[in-house]
Amino acid sequence: MDLRIGIGTDVHRLVEGRPMRIAGLDWPEETSGPEGHSDGDVVLHAVCDALLSAAGLGDLGSNFGSSDPEWAGADSNDLLAETLRRVGDAGWSVGNVAVQLIGNRPRLGARRADAEAALADRHGLTVSISATTTDGLGLTGRGEGLAAVATALVTRPGHLG
Known part of the structure; x- marks a missing residue:
């Protein structure tokens, strides 16, 4: 079996009045949220980046660039679903992500x-x-921003080496 590991990092500035969505959850008690082309969920963005890296498919920016209007204001769960589709289409299965x-x-x-349960239920991910x-x-x-680092x-099937 072939195994590959990828690393992903994401950072977003926090802006007053913007909704806080982190790890796929809404945090309505927060008064500021991550600025970004999509919803700015640094956790899910780092997960996508790590998965794309592991599968040899580039990174978040090359797949879902901020110049692409299709992803403007996107829910990061949709970015993750599309990332998983692309990883699967490339012949890879996800083992786990931290x-x-x-x-x-x-x-x-x-x-x-x-x-963790929401990601497992929605995307079948550990x-x-x-x-x-x-x-x-x-x-x-x-308190000016948030960051996340992920490993996938x-x-x-195949041969190691």
């Missing part, structure tokens, strides 16, 4: 299991989500 949210808000801990802060350092520490494992 993703870490980096930022002060939203506080993911109480809803982590909900986010995703482990974690979160951390940067102890006041950088754009995430100052994809497999397909």
Whole structure:
């Protein structure tokens, strides 16, 4: 069996009055949200980036560029569904994905299991989500933005080597 690993990273600035959608969940108590061409969900964007990387299909920008009007304002779950279709069309199956949210808000801990279950139910994915802060350092520490880093494992029948 062939195994490949991909890494994905995403960063978005936070803007007052914009909805906060992170890890596929809405966070209505938050007063700012990620700015972006789509809904700015850094967790799902990093997952897409890692899957595309692992499958050798480029990255999020080359597949869903901000100049493409089709994806303007898109729900990142739709981006993930299309990413999974492309990965599958290339002959790969997803083993698992691990993703870490980096930022002060939203506080993911109480809803982590909900986010993982929602991704499993909607996309059939095994995703482990974690979160951390940067102890006041950088754009995430100052509350100016959010970041996420993901690693994905994809497999397909074949020979290693």
